[in-house]
Amino acid sequence: MPSRPELDERKARILRAIVSHYVSTGEPVGSKTLVDRFRLRVSPATVRNDMAGLEEAGFIYHPHTSSGRVPTDAGYRYFVDEFSDDSRLPSRDAQMVEQFFGEPRFELQDALRQTAALLSSLTNHAAIVFAPALDRSLIRHVDLVRLSGSRAMLVVVTDTGRVENHILNLPDDLDEVQLDRAADMLNRSLVDTALEGASVTTAALLDRFPLELRPAVVAVAHALKQQKGDRNTEQVFLEGTATIVDEGKFADLSTVRHVIEALEHRRLLLEVLADALDGAQVSVRIGSENPVADLQFCSVVAAPYGPEGTALGSLGVVGPTRMDYRRTIAAVYEVSAQLGHMLSELGME
Amino acid sequence: MPSRPELDERKARILRAIVSHYVSTGEPVGSKTLVDRFRLRVSPATVRNDMAGLEEAGFIYHPHTSSGRVPTDAGYRYFVDEFSDDSRLPSRDAQMVEQFFGEPRFELQDALRQTAALLSSLTNHAAIVFAPALDRSLIRHVDLVRLSGSRAMLVVVTDTGRVENHILNLPDDLDEVQLDRAADMLNRSLVDTALEGASVTTAALLDRFPLELRPAVVAVAHALKQQKGDRNTEQVFLEGTATIVDEGKFADLSTVRHVIEALEHRRLLLEVLADALDGAQVSVRIGSENPVADLQFCSVVAAPYGPEGTALGSLGVVGPTRMDYRRTIAAVYEVSAQLGHMLSELGME
DNA sequence: GATTAGCACTCGCACAATGAGAGTGCTAAT
DNA sequence: ATTAGCACTCTCATTGTGCGAGTGCTAATC
Numbered sequence: 001m002p003s004r005p006e007l008d009e010r011k012a013r014i015l016r017a018i019v020s021h022y023v024s025t026g027e028p029v030g031s032k033t034l035v036d037r038f039r040l041r042v043s044p045a046t047v048r049n050d051m052a053g054l055e056e057a058g059f060i061y062h063p064h065t066s067s068g069r070v071p072t073d074a075g076y077r078y079f080v081d082e083f084s085d086d087s088r089l090p091s092r093d094a095q096m097v098e099q100f101f102g103e104p105r106f107e108l109q110d111a112l113r114q115t116a117a118l119l120s121s122l123t124n125h126a127a128i129v130f131a132p133a134l135d136r137s138l139i140r141h142v143d144l145v146r147l148s149g150s151r152a153m154l155v156v157v158t159d160t161g162r163v164e165n166h167i168l169n170l171p172d173d174l175d176e177v178q179l180d181r182a183a184d185m186l187n188r189s190l191v192d193t194a195l196e197g198a199s200v201t202t203a204a205l206l207d208r209f210p211l212e213l214r215p216a217v218v219a220v221a222h223a224l225k226q227q228k229g230d231r232n233t234e235q236v237f238l239e240g241t242a243t244i245v246d247e248g249k250f251a252d253l254s255t256v257r258h259v260i261e262a263l264e265h266r267r268l269l270l271e272v273l274a275d276a277l278d279g280a281q282v283s284v285r286i287g288s289e290n291p292v293a294d295l296q297f298c299s300v301v302a303a304p305y306g307p308e309g310t311a312l313g314s315l316g317v318v319g320p321t322r323m324d325y326r327r328t329i330a331a332v333y334e335v336s337a338q339l340g341h342m343l344s345e346l347g348m349e
Numbered sequence: 350m351p352s353r354p355e356l357d358e359r360k361a362r363i364l365r366a367i368v369s370h371y372v373s374t375g376e377p378v379g380s381k382t383l384v385d386r387f388r389l390r391v392s393p394a395t396v397r398n399d400m401a402g403l404e405e406a407g408f409i410y411h412p413h414t415s416s417g418r419v420p421t422d423a424g425y426r427y428f429v430d431e432f433s434d435d436s437r438l439p440s441r442d443a444q445m446v447e448q449f450f451g452e453p454r455f456e457l458q459d460a461l462r463q464t465a466a467l468l469s470s471l472t473n474h475a476a477i478v479f480a481p482a483l484d485r486s487l488i489r490h491v492d493l494v495r496l497s498g499s500r501a502m503l504v505v506v507t508d509t510g511r512v513e514n515h516i517l518n519l520p521d522d523l524d525e526v527q528l529d530r531a532a533d534m535l536n537r538s539l540v541d542t543a544l545e546g547a548s549v550t551t552a553a554l555l556d557r558f559p560l561e562l563r564p565a566v567v568a569v570a571h572a573l574k575q576q577k578g579d580r581n582t583e584q585v586f587l588e589g590t591a592t593i594v595d596e597g598k599f600a601d602l603s604t605v606r607h608v609i610e611a612l613e614h615r616r617l618l619l620e621v622l623a624d625a626l627d628g629a630q631v632s633v634r635i636g637s638e639n640p641v642a643d644l645q646f647c648s649v650v651a652a653p654y655g656p657e658g659t660a661l662g663s664l665g666v667v668g669p670t671r672m673d674y675r676r677t678i679a680a681v682y683e684v685s686a687q688l689g690h691m692l693s694e695l696g697m698e
Numbered sequence: 699g700a701t702t703a704g705c706a707c708t709c710g711c712a713c714a715a716t717g718a719g720a721g722t723g724c725t726a727a728t
Numbered sequence: 729a730t731t732a733g734c735a736c737t738c739t740c741a742t743t744g745t746g747c748g749a750g751t752g753c754t755a756a757t758c
Contacts, residue, residue, distance in 0.1 A: 030721050043731050066721050066738045106516045141494040145506045155504060155512060157494045163504060165512045167455045241590055242609040245602060253594060260591040346516065379750050392702050415709045415750050
């Protein structure tokens with residue numbers, strides 16, 4: 001975190017004014033407009049002087065020699081750092097959230113997808129929700145289902161409500177009874193252990209299984225390992241992609257293209273929301289603060305979620321750097337909190 | 350299907366030429382260009398006369414009094430109807446498909462998503478893959494997993510490789526042994542029956558269950574019914590949304606916006622690909638032939654897929670009416686065929 | 699009778715010129 | 729330290745112009 005240069009009170013006010021005016025209109029803003037709309041008790045000339053200072057400090061810049069000022073990423077950053085706390089959702093929106101989470105849910109997937117849709121419609125930006133991370137989940141149940149003679153499906157239910165499946169190639173034909181027995185034994189040793197180490201645990205237990213079941217157990221261990229390594233298994237729900245093309249959000253089409261492309265790239269998204277998982281609160285990445293080059297003109301507002309203080313997954317919003325940070329942060333915060341709450345309600349105690 | 354007006358051979362050739370030239374350049378095409386690029390053995394004037402005829406017949410039109418001709422939806426339709434058969438994928442692409450389906454797969458979800466990505470990269474359009482429809486699936490296995498005292502998760506595995514889950518509220522606390530017993534009994538009567546009628550079947554069997562299990566069974570029946578009615582449970586995989594914004598595909602931004610919005614709407618997509626499910630072959634909907642208003646400037650090329658002649662699900666591509674139909678149709682056909690093949694390999698016999 | 703050459707005509711579009719307006723930086727006055 | 733005044737800059741919307749591609753029609757040609 002770069003130490004934040006001090007600004008005298010008036011400069012700070014002017015910066016705030018520039019940011020909020022620019023965010024709402026999208027037009028570069030000049031000294032006159034500034035004194036007219038905001039009750040700065042000084043003349044345009046004074047404002048101009050201060051703006052020169054703000055520009056020197058890197059908070060704003062000139063698109064062209066003669067049009068108004070626009071905040072830089074650093075300018076937004078200064079602005080955002082001022083209200084790390086007092087973010088309240090407008091009551092209409094708060095009501096919407098409340099109602100949404102009041103409805104009963106019967107499926108995690110669906111709930112998460114709809115949560116993304118909610119977040120998107122609250123903020124008018126693209127919204128992303130990651131399902132609870134597998135490596136933070138405990139196994140609640142495993143099952144083996146026979147598909148054909150030589151194939152079976154491994155089903156794993158986690159304490160976070162996820163249901164993963166994986167198809168196994170069995171070296172030998174096993175009938176259903178045998179599979180059931182294997183599943184039973186696996187359950188006994190795997191339930192309530194972390195999915196993370198399940199593969200190792202399983203392999204270690206191999207010699208407790210009857211000979212004829214061992215090939216199946218090996219296959220299970222293998223599948224668990226593979227699943228762990230495979231980042232693709234991290235489910236993402238993305239909604240509101242269409243908002244990216246909204247008028248005035250991004251300068252040119254090719255930027256829009258890049259942003260949408262980046263959003264489609266699950267691996268990238270994971271990276272983008274990664275720090276949200278560890279941070280305790282809402283995290284904001286503005287423009288170039290972003291690790292992904294394709295998102296250099298975007299800001300990402302993200303937060304972890306999980307029942308009561310835990311961080312199982314993360315969610316967030318991607319929009320142009322010119323966004324209403326206050327509202328966005330409030331929305332992300334509120335939704336993450338409520339989702340966490342819902343998760344604890346969903347029956348995982 | 351409107352009966353197709355006969356065109357004399359030369360007019361047909363000219364129409365073909367207009368379509369293929371316009372598709373590849375995006376520019377309205379005039380009589381001179383036409384005789385230069387294509388070996389029509391007539392003069393521009395003759396071509397102009399024929400074009401007037403084609404325009405009268407509704408196959409092409411003038412954007413403005415003085416620039417070249419552009420195919421109408423009907424023009425594309427005529428063009429498309431000519432090669433319902435001989436669509437071959439370029440060998441590079443065919444190789445790509447072959448390689449893709451040569452790799453071993455362990456998860457249906459993932460395979461379908463990647464199939465969508467493949468289809469998108471083959472065609473350079475947005476691609477959609479629907480998972481095998483639940484109402485065409487048989488139950489292979491059901492399971493009940495205890496979550497908390499009063500909640501359990503119903504897991505259903507179908508013969509099409511799908512794994513659905515649903516959270517139940519149990520009126521009474523049941524321990525795991527009781528749940529297992531209930532699941533066992535359910536399995537015995539539900540395995541190999543259609544998911545479609547499973548709810549009714551379950552309800553009918555109620556009195557065979559011991560008293561203490563009945564509330565759970567009722568909950569299961571209820572869940573199955575709910576799932577059936579819920580169109581949201583039809584999984585969709587969408588890839589290549591970014592291609593929609595590609596230069597020159599659509600006239601204005603608001604169209605792009607609408608198209609992307611429509612793509613995000615799962616319910617709409619289902620409608621769009623609906624007829625593909627029943628048709629035997631590749632279906633093509635051009636522009637206004639499309640039932641969805643937001644897609645009036647799009648063409649949809651879709652096909653059913655499933656192991657050997659069955660139609661379990663559908664997949665397709667959405668792009669501008671100005672697309673290379675030949676290639677697109679070939680790609681959709683090939684991918685649907687291979688995906689069907691893969692599904693039978695995946696162990697559902 | 700079908701085809702073609704010739705020609706006048708129509709637009710769209712790219713390009714340059716113009717002027718208004720918004721905003722700036724600087725200097726000198728307060 | 730602030731402000732009024734002013735010359736200056738640069739964008740943007742508007743207008744005019746010419747070019748070129750393409751058309752439809754008529755009359756000549758095969």
